[in-house]
Amino acid sequence: MPGEQIDSAFYSRLSIYASVTTSPGHALVVGAGIFGLATSLELRTRGWAVTLLDPGPLPHKSASSTDVSKMVRMDYGSDLFYHEFAEAALEGWDRWNADWPYPPYHETGLLVFSGEEIKPGSFEYESAQALQERGYEPEWLVLKPNQNRFPTWEEGQYSHGYLSPRAGWVESGFVVSHLLTLAQKVGVDLRIGTAQALAEEESQVTGVLLKESGENLAADTVVVCAGAWTPSLLPWLSDRMWSVGQPVVHLGTDQPEIHTGKPFPPWFADTSSSGWYGFPALPDGHVKIGCHGPGLTAHPDTRGAVAREHLETLRAFLEKAMPSLAKAPVLEQRVCMYCDTFDGDFLIDQDPNREGLIVAGGGSGHGFKFAPVIGGVVADVVEGRDNRWAKRFKWRDPPTQLATGVRYTINYRK
Numbered sequence: 001m002p003g004e005q006i007d008s009a010f011y012s013r014l015s016i017y018a019s020v021t022t023s024p025g026h027a028l029v030v031g032a033g034i035f036g037l038a039t040s041l042e043l044r045t046r047g048w049a050v051t052l053l054d055p056g057p058l059p060h061k062s063a064s065s066t067d068v069s070k071m072v073r074m075d076y077g078s079d080l081f082y083h084e085f086a087e088a089a090l091e092g093w094d095r096w097n098a099d100w101p102y103p104p105y106h107e108t109g110l111l112v113f114s115g116e117e118i119k120p121g122s123f124e125y126e127s128a129q130a131l132q133e134r135g136y137e138p139e140w141l142v143l144k145p146n147q148n149r150f151p152t153w154e155e156g157q158y159s160h161g162y163l164s165p166r167a168g169w170v171e172s173g174f175v176v177s178h179l180l181t182l183a184q185k186v187g188v189d190l191r192i193g194t195a196q197a198l199a200e201e202e203s204q205v206t207g208v209l210l211k212e213s214g215e216n217l218a219a220d221t222v223v224v225c226a227g228a229w230t231p232s233l234l235p236w237l238s239d240r241m242w243s244v245g246q247p248v249v250h251l252g253t254d255q256p257e258i259h260t261g262k263p264f265p266p267w268f269a270d271t272s273s274s275g276w277y278g279f280p281a282l283p284d285g286h287v288k289i290g291c292h293g294p295g296l297t298a299h300p301d302t303r304g305a306v307a308r309e310h311l312e313t314l315r316a317f318l319e320k321a322m323p324s325l326a327k328a329p330v331l332e333q334r335v336c337m338y339c340d341t342f343d344g345d346f347l348i349d350q351d352p353n354r355e356g357l358i359v360a361g362g363g364s365g366h367g368f369k370f371a372p373v374i375g376g377v378v379a380d381v382v383e384g385r386d387n388r389w390a391k392r393f394k395w396r397d398p399p400t401q402l403a404t405g406v407r408y409t410i411n412y413r414k
């Protein structure tokens with residue numbers, strides 16, 4: 001059975017490590033979202049004893065990673081680093097599709113719309129240009145009246161754009177659950193509990209205290225992968241990363257046929273300025289639409305519900321752009337938490353002031369797609385190995401003006 005292949009692949013890597021080395025040590029990974037799961041699996045297969053801690057139940061319903069769908073794309077404007085990192089991740093998704101009992105990644109392409117001609121310097125133009133220069137052959141679109149190419153979209157609303165071929169979406173909830181199963185199978189010790197905030201003055205971290213019992217969970221290395229909770233767990237990081245709530249709405253369609261297939265892949269609609277993005281209908285008729293806007297800074301435990309004004313703005317957008325959903329019932333709504341860094345890059349590094357502590361987070365609204373490769377990056381950092389990608393995620397100080405409250409606005413480039 002295909003599902004057993006991946007298990008046996010993990011097992012055989014485990015036994016290779018076991019035969020040539022003694023265990024490199026005991027790692028405590030705090031947080032079982034995609035960063036924590038991928039890290040736990042990779043460290044375990046490298047021979048580490050791994051404890052994975054999360055308050056649960058898992059997948060944790062408030063974690064950013066827990067969702068029905070996430071986009072996978074190489075479209076990163078002119079930022080070739082993320083373009084190539086996503087290219088490596090896509091190879092990983094292909095492998096997981098081939099090896100897992102059920103393929104979680106759907107390569108549908110990504111439809112990037114613009115209300116006007118796309119010009120050099122824009123996110124849209126630079127993304128398509130990067131794809132073209134690297135041989136991915138995006139289809140540049142100029143939409144004329146009566147073309148009926150994308151019939152679900154109101155004619156005339158978007159005149160330009162491109163179709164990105166090496167892109168799609170992934171069933172993120174299934175990925176998290178499956179990685180959890182794999183982690184447990186290869187011997188990651190899953191502990192249900194909540195780490196207390198670490199003390200700022202500690203220069204050496206040798207474990208965490210559990211909120212529930214006060215128990216000390218000791219380890220040689222603590223890897224904090226707590227997503228949007230990271231700045232409350234490690235308060236000295238709050239000048240460089242913070243949690244930001246972003247709305248996600250599921251609308252119900254009684255015409256799933258017009259919200260799926262080639263004419264309706266995942267989409268961006270002037271996203272670099274409007275924030276709107278969305279996915280094809282799921283078999284249960286849910287059509288997910290999100291907004292990658294400025295968001296609202298909030299603690300992940302007190303995020304509240306999607307604001308009424310946001311739902312009204314969504315309806316107004318749909319009236320103009322996608323009338324078939326303008327009056328569709330809201331089946332689900334959720335404020336999902338980004339952990340934004342000041343520059344939109346992840347933070348994956350040893351804390352320079354606290355021996356034994358590694359931070360792996362700052363997903364900044366675009367981390368899930370890297371699931372197949374992120375564990376390797378974090379594990380290399382834990383083991384002090386050179387890693388091409390980790391260089392971009394190194395410890396860095398925010399610009400001084402942030403200290404006075406001027407917040408960097410993240411561009412959709414990242």
Ligand SMILES: Cc1cc2nc3c(=O)[nH]c(=O)nc-3n(C[C@H](O)[C@H](O)[C@H](O)COP(=O)(O)OP(=O)(O)OC[C@H]3O[C@@H](n4cnc5c(N)ncnc54)[C@H](O)[C@@H]3O)c2cc1C
Binds near residue numbers: 370
């Ligand atoms: C609305 C939205 C849409 C997104 N869309 C995309 C997309 O289309 N494509 C893409 O690539 N990325 C997307 N992202 C980003 C992506 O989801 C995140 O970057 C990624 O899931 C972050 O994973 P994580 O493991 O860092 O955090 P999380 O998934 O949030 O996991 C953190 C875990 O830490 C645990 N934890 C918290 N505090 C403690 C504690 N004290 N002790 C122990 N455990 C703790 C939590 O329970 C949780 O399970 C989106 C994010 C959001 C919010």
